[in-house]
Amino acid sequence: MSDHQQIQCSFCNRNKQDTEILIAGANAHICNSCIEQAFQIVEQDSKSTIPKSFDSNSFNLLKPLEIKSHLDDYVIGQDYAKKIISVAVYNHYKRISQFNAEEDEIEIEKSNIIMVGKTGTGKTLLAKSIAKLLNVPFCIADATVLTEAGYVGEDVESILSRLLQAADYDVEKAKIGIVFIDEIDKIARKKDNPSITRDVSGEGVQQAMLKLLEGTVVNVPPQGGRKHPDQKMIALDTRNILFISGGAFDGIESHIASRLNTRSIGFKSNIENQLNKENLLQHVAPQDLKSFGLIPELIGRMPVVSHLNPLDKNALKLILTQPKNALTKQYIKLFEIDGIQLTFDKKAIDLIVDKALEYELGARGLRSICESVMLDAMYELPSQKNKQELIISGSYVKNKLNEVELNKLKVA
Numbered sequence: 001m002s003d004h005q006q007i008q009c010s011f012c013n014r015n016k017q018d019t020e021i022l023i024a025g026a027n028a029h030i031c032n033s034c035i036e037q038a039f040q041i042v043e044q045d046s047k048s049t050i051p052k053s054f055d056s057n058s059f060n061l062l063k064p065l066e067i068k069s070h071l072d073d074y075v076i077g078q079d080y081a082k083k084i085i086s087v088a089v090y091n092h093y094k095r096i097s098q099f100n101a102e103e104d105e106i107e108i109e110k111s112n113i114i115m116v117g118k119t120g121t122g123k124t125l126l127a128k129s130i131a132k133l134l135n136v137p138f139c140i141a142d143a144t145v146l147t148e149a150g151y152v153g154e155d156v157e158s159i160l161s162r163l164l165q166a167a168d169y170d171v172e173k174a175k176i177g178i179v180f181i182d183e184i185d186k187i188a189r190k191k192d193n194p195s196i197t198r199d200v201s202g203e204g205v206q207q208a209m210l211k212l213l214e215g216t217v218v219n220v221p222p223q224g225g226r227k228h229p230d231q232k233m234i235a236l237d238t239r240n241i242l243f244i245s246g247g248a249f250d251g252i253e254s255h256i257a258s259r260l261n262t263r264s265i266g267f268k269s270n271i272e273n274q275l276n277k278e279n280l281l282q283h284v285a286p287q288d289l290k291s292f293g294l295i296p297e298l299i300g301r302m303p304v305v306s307h308l309n310p311l312d313k314n315a316l317k318l319i320l321t322q323p324k325n326a327l328t329k330q331y332i333k334l335f336e337i338d339g340i341q342l343t344f345d346k347k348a349i350d351l352i353v354d355k356a357l358e359y360e361l362g363a364r365g366l367r368s369i370c371e372s373v374m375l376d377a378m379y380e381l382p383s384q385k386n387k388q389e390l391i392i393s394g395s396y397v398k399n400k401l402n403e404v405e406l407n408k409l410k411v412a
Helices: 032-049 064-072 079-098 123-131 158-166 203-214 252-260 270-274 277-283 286-292 296-300 313-321 327-337 346-359 363-383 394-411
Strands: 022-024 029-031 113-116 138-142 178-182 217-220 234-237 242-247 304-307 341-344 389-392
Touching (some): 079 304, 138 158, 252 286, 313 346, 363 394
Parallel strands (some): 138 178
Antiparallel strands (some): 022 029
16 A cells, blocks of 8 residues: 555545645644634634623613613603612623723722612512613522522522523623622521521522622533533623612511611600601611621622612502503403403502502502403403403402402302
């Protein structure tokens, strides 16, 4: 066999006559198809590793007023919380554009936010509404499933796994993302517990979150958690990730009241007279969060404390009818698919709102009442071919609510 026939590609072992070009090296040869494949691999790898230059013009840089007007389409009221989120998001965009300005010595630091508000006041809805607007990766994480490393549950790093998924595993995009941590009050330190066991879902989680919030390089499991122990970790820098957290903090009013009520005897001061006892949450301060069970280090890393007002009758009425995805509009759309025109009487709206105020579940109470009222209509009308219109009147709502209460009494 001649030397000419023995020459082959050192990578794919093809003979010289089977290739178009065979390039010789010091001790090896490579063919044209292997070169093409190697080029594609290098090109793909460089795309994921070379930092992208973020151009502020590539972002849809909305001003705080424009961001708030977008939120107004989906969330009724809560102007103070909307202002805080609008400013935080706008400043986050500006920080991203400043991130590449190498000649600038002043580095703008992030201001993480913590929102306090009763259930059903719109914390999660604010987060979901802002996600529709943003050009940066955004994810909503749930704090209730988090535990300290090594225990049953999810590690704190799983928050960043969700952000990576939202960024299509583009590390550079994920570095400038926004994370909303819901139900953060559920990881509060437990009260003086006689048990000798560790507080692995409370204070332990708070301690694990400290470096995450402040900014450090975290090894993130791309597929999340401990189910894939052999997976390759992704290093993610959290310095430019904005964290917004929210929680109901049920019972924090007592801590606010005890802090404000400094005088136990004597006449009431002017300050005490000015206090709104119905809405003590508007006076929430970092020391109240500390009394509730958040550790000082965590509160310090979330410098902006905001509150959401409890919903009154007018707010609930607007929530039921005004937003783009209002509950009444959803039911109208449902019946429209069946060719039935649905309308709600003004008196019917008032009765539904009054009942929701009794439940004290905020906007979430509206849906449970509407489901009770609309159940029979949604069950019977699709089968009635000649029915083309349904008017929900005050008497209709009253009858349906009375039926529901009567059935509950029978069960009891």
